[in-house]
Amino acid sequence: MHMRKAFGILFVLIALTSCKKEEPTTALITVTTVDGVAVEQALVRLYPEPTAEGGTQGELIDDVEQFTNAAGQATFDFSEYYELGQAGFAVLNIEVTKDTLSAEGIIKIDPEVTNMETVIVQ
Secondary structure, three states: OHHHHHHHHHHHHHHHHHOOOOOOOEEEEEEEOOOOOEOOOOEEEEEEOEOOOOOEOOOOOOOEEEEOOOOOEEEEEOHHHOOOOOOOOEEEEEEEEEOOEEEEEEEEEOOOOEEEEEEEOO
16 A cells, blocks of 8 residues: 555656746846946847867857847847756857947856846946
8 A cells, every 4th residue: 555655656746847847048138338328239149158179168059149128138048958957058158249339248047047147338
């Protein structure tokens, strides 16, 4: 009888964990001036770091680009690159340009959350 209960509990636990819904994996980049003013229509590029072998650390992630909105924000969705149970994800370089202004930075992308970084252009 105890064996049936154990198998029943095990089955329920497997069923519950296998139904876990994947949460979105996104990056929200905010671009401002040194005075804290949002920069609209700045081009934000996220890209993996090249390795010495000529490849990249984030082989699965391509360069992505997007212009900021009126709030100075660009949102990138990396959900399709993440697999449930995967350990770690990616560290990406940030490159921002707007007319004569520019800035660089990095962002660590953790899975299933909104990863945020603010970049100040000068």
